[in-house]
Every structure is written in C-alpha cells, then in structure tokens.
C-alpha cells in the first residue's frame with residue numbers, strides 16, 4: 636500500500652496540520668506530523684474542559700475498536716518547553732488511506748498552555764524513531780513503524796509549501812513532486828532523530844562556504860535553528876538586523892530585502908528563498924519582523940525546521956540497514 640495526505644499550514648506556516656481518522660466510527664482529528672518526536676497523542680475526553688479551547692477531542696468510549704492499555708502512561712516535553720501527558724489506548728488509525736490496526740493512541744489528560752491556546756492543533760503524530768516514545772512501562776511504536784510492514788517501500792516524504800497546503804506521502808516517492816535528482820545522505824538514527832550532516836552554506840550569490848555541521852530534520856519545528864556564526868554571517872547582509880533578546884533572536888525591519896540562504900546537503904544545494912526567512916511581524920504594527928533563521932545555541936545540534944524543509948522535497952527513508960534522508964529541489 637501507499638497513501639497521501641494533504642497538510643495545511645496555520646498562519647505564518649507556524650505548523651502544518653494533517654487530518655487523521657481514529658477509531659470506529661472514525662473520529663477525524665487534525666494532527667501536527669512531527670519528525671522530531673515519537674508519540675501519537677491527542678486531545679481527549681479525559682482532559683479538564685477548560686484546557687480544551689476549540690480543539691477536536693478523541694473520545695475512546697465512542698469507538699467500538701478502542702482498547703485501554705492498562706497501566707500505561709506517557710509524559711512529554713518539547714524543545715519549546717511545552718508539555719502534555721496522559722493515558723494510552725489502542726485503536727485503528729488511518730492516514731491518507733493507509734490504516735494501522737491497534738495503534739497506540741495516547742489520550743491526553745493534561746496539556747500545557749501553548750497547546751490549549753492553539754485551537755487548530757488536536758495533537759501530534761510523531762515520525763521520529765520509536766526509541767524516543769515516552770509511553771511507560773512499555774514503549775509504543777510510531778504510526779509509521781506500525782504501517783511500514785504494509786507499505787510498498789519503507790519511506791515517507793514531506794512536500795511542505797510556503798503559505799500553501801502540501802502533502803505527506805507514505806510508501807511511495809512521487810516523481811511529480813520534485814525536480815532533478817534526489818540526493819541522499821545517511822541518517823544517524825541512534826539519537827532517535829532524523830540526524831544528518833550538512834556540508835556548508837552560502838548567503839545570497841556569495842561563494843559557498845564549507846562549514847560541516849549536524850542537524851535533525853524536524854517537521855514539528857517552525858524555524859531553522861543553525862550554528863550562530865552562520866546566522867551572524869547571514870544577518871550581516873540584512874540592513875537593520877539585530878538580536879533582540881526580548882524577542883529571543885534576530886529581528887529586522889519588515890521592509891528589509893532578505894538574501895536567499897543556500898544549504899549544502901550531500902551532492903545537492905537547497906536554496907531557501909529570502910522571503911521564507913522574513914518569517915513574521917513581531918507585533919500588529921508590522922514594522923519589525925522576526926527571522927526564520929535563528930541560532931541553535933544551547934541545543935547541541937541544528938534543527939532544520941519548516942522554514943528550510945518547505946524549500947525542498949524530503950524523503951525520510953527508513954531502510955532498516957541504513958536510514959537515509961533524500962533531498963531534492965522542486
């Protein structure tokens with residue numbers, strides 16, 4: 636089998652939400668597909684009502700195929716310090732006509748305010764490696780790891796777009812979605828993330844600068860967090876750019892012209908258009924804007940999030956002997 640699901644960006648492409656059918660009859664929730672984590676968790680009927688503000692909830696008592704996983708619990712903290720926790724059910728989960736029976740569905744009993752305030756996000760579907768799953772006492776597999784046995788190929792692809800809907804495909808690499816050849820680099824899955832090496836960068840039309848660094852491909856992170864010397868080099872080319880500690884990173888006048896940013900990955904180069912790096916205004920005046928490229932200081936590796944991923948067609952190839960990431964222009 637193979638399948639394809641449309642994914643729709645929230646305002647400013649802060650995240651992309653994809654419809655997922657859970658249970659029988661199907662309850663459709665819009666989830667944030669996240670290659671930077673490995674829990675499939677949902678807003679649920681087990682939460683206090685004041686922490687559900689606009690989201691769609693999963694109610695296992697209304698699903699004929701739901702089965703409680705007795706004694707299981709989960710608790711997760713994300714890079715932005717947001718958190719959620721709860722209990723576990725097994726139920727049927729369908730994404731883009733690919734169905735997994737008895738998928739671990741983590742029903743939230745509590746979520747932090749960042750989630751409550753995000754009305755269009757009904758939960759997350761983790762697509763990192765299952766070793767990062769937080770269910771205790773026995774980890775659950777990700778939806779992809781359960782689906783892979785029935786997929787034609789052990790791959791999924793991300794075709795995210797700027798201020799426009801894109802697609803996640805499972806079990807197939809759709810040639811009509813990219814241009815030229817796909818360049819593959821090995822992924823180091825021992826970290827549980829889709830971690831890979833970049834070879835260097837260039838700012839605008841400048842010469843390519845060799846500068847090897849490691850990062851993770853993270854569909855669940857909005858911006859691209861890369862080494863601070865490279866970020867400094869980029870914003871040197873943006874008049875009026877400066878670090879604003881109160882905003883937590885580089886800001887610049889929204890009228891500024893932003894150069895393209897090129898990432899060297901394997902045998903290919905991915906060009907992130909300057910307009911993707913003019914991420915969003917910091918306030919309603921629209922005078923000052925926040926950069927889509929920011930420093931990875933304090934993380935320990937770079938986080939190649941949506942600002943970069945939406946500039947490419949990305950293959951997450953989970954071939955057991957050697958996982959790989961494929962990159963193509965589009």
Ligand SMILES: CN(C)c1ccc(C(=O)NN)cc1
Pocket residue numbers: 650667669670671672713714715717749750753756853854855856
């Ligand atoms: C608060 N929300 C919606 C988040 C969603 C995803 C993440 C994340 O770090 N994914 N890799 C953090 C927060």
